[in-house]
Amino acid sequence: MRRPCYLLLSLALWLPAFGCAANNAEPAPTAADSPKTVLQVTNRNFYDMDVYVVTSGQRYRVGTASGNGSTSTFEFPSQWVNNGTVRILAKPIGKGGREFSEPVIVRPGDVVEVEIRP
16 A cells, blocks of 8 residues: 555655756747837928828827937837838827828838938
């Protein structure tokens, strides 16, 4: 009768060792490991502009680009990287109107440069 008890006890002592060995494996790559995709906006207009990424009828505000020749840098929304074409929308703050860029395909690690002219 003691043999089965020792067998169970020895298995119980070995199982934690195997569990710890599995924890030493390298972690799977995450989205944080992929290169950042950046939107760089040079605004040569007098007005500050709200900047959006637009695709499939949806728009996502990425920030405000200051006017008078300033360059603003924004992290590109990850949900629209490698997801078809996008356009960049700039809307002047305090004035009507808006401007769209040409369609752009964005890939991980890209720097998308947009210039807003007066």
